[in-house]
Amino acid sequence: MSKKLKVGIIGLGSMGSTHLDIYSKIKGVEVVAVADSIQSRLDGSSKAEGNISGQAEGGVSGLSVKKYLDGMDLINNSDIDIVDICVGTDLHYIFVEAALAKNKHVLVEKPLARTYDEAQKIIQLAEQSTCNIMSAMCLRYWPAWVFLKEAIENSTYGKCLSLNFRRQTSFPGGAFYSDDNQCGGALLDLHVHDTDFVNYCMGLPDAVFSQGYKGPSGGVDHVVTNYIFNKTNASPLVSSEGSWTMQEGYGFNMSYTANFENGTLSYLLDGEETLKLSRDAQSENIKLKEGMGYEFEIRAFVDEILSGNKTNLDLLIQAAKTIAIIEAEKISIETCSVVAVKA
Template sequence: MRKVGIGVLGAGYAGNVHAEILSRDQRAKIVAVCESDPEAARLFGFRYGAKVYSAYHDLLSDPEVEAVYITTPNYLHSEQAIAAMNEGKNVFSEKPMAINLEEARKVLETARRSGMKYQIGLSRRFWPVYKFVKELIDFGKLTPHLADIKMSRGELKRPSWVSDQKSSGGFLFESVLHVLDLARWLMGEIETISCSATSSVYKQLDDFAIVMKTERGKIVTVTSSAHASWIFPFERVEIYGDHSCIITEEATRVSYSDGLESEVVVHDFSQVPKNRSWGFEEEDKLFIDSILLERKAAVDEFEAYKSIELVEACYRSARTGQEIELPL
């Protein structure tokens, strides 16, 4: 059986999550890791039998590496993805694709020019709770007219670089990016965005109220705070149809009412292992599938670019006080 040689850039939390999953996939082999922390690199190399590099260009030159997982701080993603694809490596990148639209365009263009697979880690699309919502919408059982999304992060302290806007790109490039993408995926293409934001606790904009309108005239509201504590549920989606409603609570539970006098259906995923309920297992499987079976990436470079466009539109609206039209 052919095995895809994997190189991992970054041996932090995300790098180890993907490595643990890939180590159980008989179609993949973790070949190498690049990490600036020598002890983290040593432990990763020991655990997975991987070669250790201190410079990512050296890892990209390794002929055993066929695909690269990018799990480094946000500001490095675009540079490393472009370098990897130029070296003929397939790329799985944790979100965001880049921390500005200009760099995102460069990644998009490189992926298309090189012909390499590029998949972005917008893992909410693989959460069972959201897949259930998507299926109801796609099969016509729920016609979404209005959506209200809450994404509250407990803090910008772990990892330490997320509070540094030069490293992260800003709060919206963190967890909020997931729900902005989710809004587009569930409700349809976004046509306009209005955003109000303030800096309340951190030295960057950390409280957001966002209103999005879709091409079909549907409305999505997103509220997010970077200093809310981790009280359950930190993430909640409510979608309203014709006297129907669906409500999600993190990756744990989804409740659906399809009429005024109908029974409320509840799916509880609290006993499902986190790597599965948070979508990591499925996105990794699909990435390996795309390489071995020569399929389109599950969440490709265009979808990644559109997520950056949503973030950029929010920041532009917050700065100018104006409604922003898409595409940019």
């Protein structure tokens, strides 16, 4: 039997715990080390929760793995092949830099970095590295969003006329999310999913017009954006809303409405997940592949390494440019004007 890839996870918050569960389902990999600077998360006596049911269910208790209080010590463990970075966004760049310097493959949680500047530095490091690196933009792998991208590309229901994305929750709380300098507010942390999907699906917008307001992170925690594609009148109307300022108890939902010449697709995940297709005066529910994007994304990364394929740099660069769009959205909110995306 071939040797399993050895994984070390840095950060045991909601995402580190989610990744931990997923690796246990994938053949060809094993988690051999975890790191968290909070002792109780490391020993399993406290545990972070996810915002989607089925997420972060397991934990480190009972696992026979090496444990580190500092992620840098995990990176120095020469047994580890893959470093999975699930710390706060402001720390992504330094951990990616350190892991690539030790010739580790890197999976780094979204957004790729706290700033476009840092994201560009990561691209340079990735270009020079022989190791694989993936930005965990999970929506690119989420079945309902894969379905939407294919419907647009294949004109399954005719030309796409409009796309609207929404993502809403109450404030997640905790030190990381309470500091705009670390998380970038809901604008970067939450809404980045939809902005990245727009970029991934439609290409880089020429400009954005955004409005928003500040919230408990100290940064923009509710944003509404129109993405402007000047170059072609053929592009659909594209807009998105992201917020974590809903009242406590509201829960989490994400949704889209995509209107085509010959059909309307409407998707909602709010506890349950539904994708509805309306056409010819009727509506039907579309059966989606079961599972969360997190799992398909990690499987894709592991498969890429096991099959000896190189990093898809175009996808990584796109994830970096998404941060440039977010930064244009921030300026648009501050200036109440249409802002060109420079990336």
